[in-house]
Amino acid sequence: MSQLSLRLRLMLGFILLTLICWGVASVGSWWQTRDKINALFDTQQMLFAKRLAAMDPAQLTQQPLTLPKTKKLLRHHRGEQDDDVLAFAVFTRDGRMVINDGDNGKDFRFQPSRDGFSNGKLKGDDDLWRLLRLPTADHQFVVMVGQQWEYRDDMTRDIVQANLIPWLVALPVMLLLLLWLVMHELAPLKRITRQLRLRAPADETPLVEPRVPQEVRPLLNELNALFVRIGEMLQRERRFTSDAAHELRSPLAALKVQTEVAQLAHDDRAVRHHALKNLDAGIDRATRLVDQLLTLSRLDSDEKLQTEPINLQQLLQQAAIDHYASAQDAGVEITLDAPDSPVIRAGNPLLLALLVRNLLDNAIRYSEPGGSVQLTLSARGIKVVDNGPGVSSTALSRIGERFFRPPGQEKSGSGLGLSIVSHIARQHGMQASFGNRPEGGFAAEIGW
Known part of the structure; x- marks a missing residue:
């Protein structure tokens, strides 16, 4: 299923959920309608039995009275009715039938001591009936009213069918509209897919789709x-x-x-x-x-820096030790000035060590023999100064650009050292500044 397209999965899901919901609603409707029909017919039976129980017993003869059938009373215009599904009979206390409806009522079995509703069968009939036994007020007679269960079930089925058939007819139309809606709403994704498929590898233009869904x-x-x-x-x-x-x-x-x-x-x-x-x-x-x-x-990459707390005194001391030999070879003295209290700053130890190394390399390379390089640490930054020739005012504005070297330089280099320093400083939220000293020489300062 996971290999199917989103459109096909949505279509199958809509169809399945719609059919399940329709089936559950049909079953629920049938049960609810059946319950209401039974309550209605039970009430009808009770009212009918109460009417019969209110009859004057003196009107009842000694011989059982059988009413004529409806078809004999009305030959035409009888309406649509099933007069044989509701039957009644009146018995004396000893079980003698004194009156019936002239149809199924004459087949009622007398129930001596069971008042109220019950289920039972008639004489010579296997159909199940809903029976009501109600005694008269003087307890001289017993009224029995019955109705076929099959009639109630048929009525329930007919009502449910009348309600559900229109929905059943509309179901295919609704599913087709749902499928069309899915295809219509997923069309922007297809257009985006087409743009991606036809896109050149080096194309940087953004994807444009005005009808893209808010979720996408x-x-x-x-x-x-x-x-x-x-x-x-x-x-x-x-x-x-x-x-x-x-x-x-x-x-x-x-x-x-x-x-x-x-x-x-x-x-x-x-x-x-x-x-x-x-x-x-x-x-x-x-x-x-x-x-x-x-x-x-x-x-230049956008990789996230792995930082940790760094003791800058120790970092600068190690850098001065590492450059001591090359400074001696060049006839340059390195001095370190750091405060007594530790200066701790979060950063990448390898990159910050590279920053200090490039500053010292640059200062040692351009210092005059017999000169000095001063490495200073404070709570606000790092400063490296030398007593070299410095740079011209025109070239000073371009110091830090990659591959830029001031004109007339005799020392070898690529013009990348200070550019690397500027990059590392920016990645650590620091500012790198370069300038000539008033008393002569060049100063590089990293501040935060």
Whole structure:
């Protein structure tokens, strides 16, 4: 059943539920009508018996009085009536019949001591009758009134049929209208399905369907939002591919040149050693570039950050220790200034460590030999300053853009370090700002 279409399941469900409801209503109607018919005829029998019990006993002769049949009294215009289904007879206390209706009443069996309603049979007849025994006020006579159960059941059936046949005739029409309504209301879903089937993989335009049901509208909105996110993801992937191809072209070309130089060196060990050294440095630069590109690609994604409380003093101390050797090689001194009380902030430890590492790498690379890099932690942010040449005022506004490097830079780099810093800061709800120091040098500050 789960493999059937929604439209077919709704159609089958409507048909099944309609037939079940119609069947239950028919049975309920039959029982209710039967109960009302029995109550009505019981009342009729009681009133008829009370009328007979009010007769003057002196009018009754010693011989049983039998009334003539209706057909003998009225030859024409008798109406539609069944005068043989309701019968009566009057008995004396000792069981002698003194009067009957001239038809079935003469076959009543006298019941000596059972007043009220009961079920029984007539003489020579197997049909079941509803019988009423009612004594007269002076207790000299007993009135018995009976009616066939078959007549009551037939009456019940006829009334129920009269009520249900119009509904039975209208049932196919109602089912057809229900099926049409299901198809009509599901038509917008078919149109949405057709749009999806004909949609190009890179199509970012939203699905448009004015008659979509209110219950399906959130699904349509989420689909359109998904298309937007997929479009943004594809743009990021295209940009990453384009950036990677552009930025890797120069390092790879340099590696190829150094490889050719090493091959042409032959017995010149100095030239070959120099070429291999440059080749090794080029591989390191290419590796760093690829690592930064992959990091930037991950930061561009919409993945939810896994955060935890981080002690920033410990994080900065570890970063300073990790960069101590490279700073000594460059002739730069690293100092750390942090408060005594712990500064705890929720964040991703790997990304925040990467943020501090990029800031220190950038500061060490552009500091002059004999200079210093100051790493400062406060309750409101992190600050990294150096005593390098800084950047020009025209280039300062573009610092943090991917692949942007100020003109005239002699140091190697890809222009991704500060861009990664800006991305990580934004993901953690922080603000990254960069600027020149009045006394000289460059300052990068991460505030929150």
